[in-house]
Amino acid sequence: MGDGKINEPILKGIIENSEKDEKISKFLIDLLYEEAEHPGGQWRWRENYRKKIEQYLYNEVLL
Amino acid sequence: MKIDKIILKNYRQFKDAEISFKEKSNFDLHVIIGKNGTGKTNILSAINWCLYGDEPNLSKDSRQLPLLNLKSMEEGDYGEDKEIMVEVWGKTLNNKFVIFTRKTIYNIYESGKNLPTRISSEFEVKVTDNKGNTEIFKDEESESQVERFVPKRIREFFFFDGERLDNYFKEATGQNIRHAIFEISQIDLLENRVESRLSDTLKDLRREAGKENPEIEDTRSQLETNEKQLKEFDEQIKECNKQIALAKDKIKDYDEKLRGIPDIEAVEVRRDEIKTLKQQKKELLDEKLKEKENLLFEYGKVVMLYSPIKQSIKIIEEKRKKGELPPTQDKSLLENMVKEKSCLICGRPFDADVKKRVEDLLKEIKLSSEVAKQLEYMEGPLHNFEDKVMNFNNIMQKITKEVKGYEDDLADYEQELIKIDAETSGYNSEKIKDWHKERKKFEDSFTQNLQKLGGIDGKRKDILKNIENLKGQLDDELKKEKKVKKLKNQIDFCTKALNVVKKTKEIIMSETRKKIEDRTKDIFFGLLWKKATFKDVKIEEDYSINLIHSLGYECLGSVSAGERELLALSFTLALHEVSGFDSPILIDTPVARISDEHRVNFGKIFSEVSSNKQTILLFTPAEYSKDIKELLDVRASNRFALKLSSDEKETRVEVL
Structure with a gap:
């Protein structure tokens, strides 16, 4: 929304509530940006969510 | 942008x-x-x-x-x-x-x-x-x-007509305001996208694990059923809250419409009541007047003779005081003695001197004794008449008092009917009755939904407990099954992520509402020219906006168009500012x-x-x-x- 921008309070909230688990916070922020990039909600989210879980869980994404 | x-x-x-x-x-x-x-x-x-x-x-x-x-x-x-x-x-x-x-x-x-x-x-x-x-x-x-x-859904918060700002809170219900806050603050993105999709992904992962082990599948299936039930309860709660918010808004609307207007239906019920009471009192009054008439007819003569009766009684009493009553000598006895020339009591014959004395005595008592006898005979009936008149007075006073009471009541009823007619004249009775009916309908809906909410809440708590137990059970079963180790890790990761999203959402929701409330208040009071009139601005749990008068009551419906416009503008600006939404206004x-x-x-x-x-x-x-x-x-x-x-x-x- 507003050019795929995520509001500051949401980003801060995700980081704080992840309790220093960077895998979780970065995974969620990634999802948020991805969702914001698809405002109509029409994208292949099911496989992308699964893919991202594996990527972040097994450190395939640089943290 | x-x-x-x-x-x-x-x-x-x-x-x-x-x-x-x-x-x-x-x-x-x-x-x-x-x-x-x-x-x-x-x-x-x-x-x-x-x-x-x-x-x-x-x-x-x-x-x-x-x-x-x-x-x-x-x-x-x-x-x-x-x-x-x-x-x-x-x-x-x-x-x-x-x-x-x-x-x-x-x-x-x-x-x-x-x-x-x-x-x-x-x-x-x-x-x-x-x-x-x-x-x-x-x-x-x-x-x-x-x-x-x-986004089109929230365009009215950045492109709008100032003249319609006055109607802003009439058109924007708590639900709409909630929607706007959710959209602009991106809580919607968090809730309806990330949370919802993570939740579906978690279900997919568990389903895959279930394929590897029937015990896991059984627990998973139970968990899913319970979660589905929880979702249904949540939907019902949402619907109840929506209906409650709607009912509150509508009640407020009707209160505003009906302010200063009499409750025609209630007034008409009262008017009918008064008419019935008036009829009843009129009948009682007629009855009493008839009673009074009969009484006057019955006691009329006695009452008219009351003065001579009283006078006669007075004469008798005076005679009794003088010792004239009852008479001391028996007149006929004396007459017989004169005739027999001897005392009829002792038998001694009268000499000339005794005879003369008896004859003188007879002359003396002849008239007064007659009168005295007559008077004595009259005394009893005279007292009876006197009592009757006294009784008549008492009954008459009682009846008069009752008649007066009925007449006063009738005058009061008449006054009230005049007042009701004056109150209701010039109003469209049917429309007002409809408004009251509609208001009552929403009041009933408010109460029913509140009761329903209480019932669902109890059941929801039980389901939540079941879900927690089943989650623990599933976790134990997943730990035991080596074939699903990789899936278990993904389930744990997804669960943790989902919990973070839920927690963040709850915090953001509450903080955003509070921040928008505070900022709306700041802007509003910063601009307000009548600073002492209002005390507070509130965004309630159901996201309805309220302006609180310095005397403590909610007064949004009764403030001027300018003040309402000011509040709407303050809220819009606060929404933009707090959300950090990048858009023009x-x-x-x-x-x-x-x-x-x-x-x-x-x-x-x-x-x-x-x-x-x-x-x-x-x-x-x-x-x-x-x-x-x-x-x-x-x-x-x-x-x-x-x-x-x-x-x-x-x-x-x-x-x-």
Whole structure:
């Protein structure tokens, strides 16, 4: 929304509530940006969510 | 996103116009001044038409006019195609340039006579990133781009008509305000996208694990059933809350409508009651009057003779006092003695002296004894009459008192009926009765939903407990099954992520509501001219907005149009500020309903807002009063005047 921008309070909230688990916070922020990039909600989210879980869980994404 | 410029071609009054909103000072403030009918509102409409393909702010009359510029129509030849185009150029915070272009081709039948016919339409969005790469989106994709930059669902929070601000809280229910807060603060993105999809992903992962082990599948299936049930309860709770909020709003609306108007139905019930009571009292009164009449007839003679009776009794009493009653000698005995010439008691014959003394005595007592006897005989009946008169007096007093009471009651009833007639005259009774009925309906709905909510809440708690137990059980089973180790890790990761999303959402929801409430209050009280009248601004749990009077009651329904407009504007500005939503704010006729002396307050707040948000204001010359002009002229980055051509078919935009 507003050019795929995520509001500051949401980003801060995700980081704080992840309790220093960077895998979780970065995974969620990634999802948020991805969702914001698809405002109509029409994208292949099911496989992308699964893919991202594996990527972040097994450190395939640089943290 | 900021609006860089708008280009209008053949759109309504604008045959060929361009309005640039480049920021030239510390205030991203842009002022457009135009008389009524010059096309001020059409600028707002042009933006809506370009981005969303509709013109919600146009009046019915304006909507009937052709979209194609009249001058262009006149200049066109028979059968010629004319293009209407509106372009909105925008720039985002991360330096992306976006151009929204909507074009419609019209064919002219016969110049100036028939309305042109629409041939084709297209909408395109061109996005250029900060490296110069350009992407062009058409059809559904272009609409998706609009949603990304300026979502249609919440456009009323950035492009709106100031004159409608007064109605803002009538039209925006708590649910709508909640929706706006959720959208602008992106709680919606968190809840309806990430949370919902993570939840579905978690279900998929568990289902896969279930395929490996029947025990896991059984627990998973139970868990899913319980979660489905929980979701249903949550939906029901949401619906109940929606109905409660709606009922509250409607009750408030009807209270406002019915303020000062009598409850006709209740009044009519009372009127019927009074009429029945009046009839009953009238019958009782008639009965008593009849009783009184009978009494007078029965006691009339006695009452009329009361004075002689009283006098007779007095005479008898006096005679008794004198010892005349009862008589001391027996007259007939004395007469017999005179006749026999001897004492009939002792038998001694009378001598001449005794005879003379007895004869003298007889003469003396002859008359008084008769009277005394008569009087003695009368005494009893006379006392009876006296008692009767006394009794008559008592009964008469009682009846008179009762008659007076009935007459007083009847007079009171008559007064009340006159009062009711005066109260209800001039009102449309049927309409008022309908309002009361409707209000009652919503009151019942409010109570029913509140009760229903209590019931669901209890069941929900039980289901939550079950879910926690089943989750623990599933976790144990997953730990035991080596084949699902990888899936277990993914389930754990997904569960943790989901919990973080839920927790964040809850915190953001509560904080956002509080922040918007605080900021609305700050802005409102900063602008308010009657500072002592109000005490607080509240955004309730159900997101309805309330203004609290200094005496403590909710008074949003009874405040002036200007105060309501001020609150609506304060809320909108707070929503923008707290959410950090990157959008312009455009207000048509921002101070139309604000009295002159208060316009300067609005001018100040617009200046303040424009220091960090693009603010476009469309004024009539009358609105742009001297005070506002002095304040905004020096701050505005751009000022434009709309000038209508002499033939009134084209508006030119002049830079001031």
